[in-house]
Amino acid sequence: THFGFQSVPEAEKSKHVEKVFSSVANRYDIMNDLMSLGLHRLWKTFTIQISGVGPGDRVLDVAGGTADLSLAFSRKVGSSGQVWLTDINHAMLARGRDRLIDNGFNGPVAQCDAEKLPFPSNWFDCVTVAFGLRNMTHKDQALAEMLRVLRPGGRLLVLEFSKVWGPLAPAYDFYSFKILPWMGQRVANDADSYRYLAESIRMHPSQDELKQLMEQVGLKRVDYFNMTGGVVCLHRGYKM
Ligand code: SAM
Numbered sequence: 001t002h003f004g005f006q007s008v009p010e011a012e013k014s015k016h017v018e019k020v021f022s023s024v025a026n027r028y029d030i031m032n033d034l035m036s037l038g039l040h041r042l043w044k045t046f047t048i049q050i051s052g053v054g055p056g057d058r059v060l061d062v063a064g065g066t067a068d069l070s071l072a073f074s075r076k077v078g079s080s081g082q083v084w085l086t087d088i089n090h091a092m093l094a095r096g097r098d099r100l101i102d103n104g105f106n107g108p109v110a111q112c113d114a115e116k117l118p119f120p121s122n123w124f125d126c127v128t129v130a131f132g133l134r135n136m137t138h139k140d141q142a143l144a145e146m147l148r149v150l151r152p153g154g155r156l157l158v159l160e161f162s163k164v165w166g167p168l169a170p171a172y173d174f175y176s177f178k179i180l181p182w183m184g185q186r187v188a189n190d191a192d193s194y195r196y197l198a199e200s201i202r203m204h205p206s207q208d209e210l211k212q213l214m215e216q217v218g219l220k221r222v223d224y225f226n227m228t229g230g231v232v233c234l235h236r237g238y239k240m
Helices: 010-035 039-051 068-077 090-102 139-149 166-188 191-203 207-217
Strands: 058-062 082-087 109-111 124-130 150-161 220-227 232-238
Touching: 010 039, 010 090, 010 166, 010 191, 039 068, 039 124, 039 150, 039 220, 039 232, 058 068, 058 139, 068 082, 068 090, 068 124, 082 090, 090 109, 124 139, 139 150, 139 207, 150 207, 166 191, 207 220, 207 232
Parallel strands: 058 082, 058 124, 082 109, 124 150
Antiparallel strands: 150 232, 220 232
């Protein structure tokens, strides 16, 4: 399907994703800075601002990896709130948990699949998924789960790569298909994982396709914000 990932058959995809993130976990943060030229920090800062998360809120960070968002949210919610860091990958989650602890937060942390969240319905004020949806085998199922655990009035934020503005496309393709794998090889000795990254980005739904998918699943008042010419897009939807 056009919501899937072409080069890897669907049944293989989750195994492949597991391998990729176990292999990049060590160098994930430094590679993020390098490959996005530091921009991922701005994209995440914008996400946190738009989230409206404040003291006492309950936040779920799905596919939270090394905890960039969880850390920022933990600072916002204070001791009366809670931020759950979750990810399917043990190596990524272990790094995220260590970072939370190093910064004085205890978690909570849970290893789980976004397609089957171990949380009660109608619980969270805000659910986020940053650069994670792209890797999920059944995006509709994952979105439906995120919607289920939101309380009525709660919001879902999806930060993800998207379709770049036309005139930028040739430069962007060159960057992602030539420079990224080369950097991956030089810095992490792993060109394949970064080739996967570029391909998964290209296969991911466009701004309007993702908006439609979120609406189909039952999210309301869905809107989105392009950043860096559509390299990345933040989608927001509400549970009513
Ligand atoms: N959110 C973090 C960030 O923005 O830096 C990490 C993003 S990282 C590119 C993608 C993460 O998605 C990986 O840690 C991977 O293990 C996780 N992931 C992939 N498929 C998943 C699934 N089905 N359920 C939960 N997490 C998943």
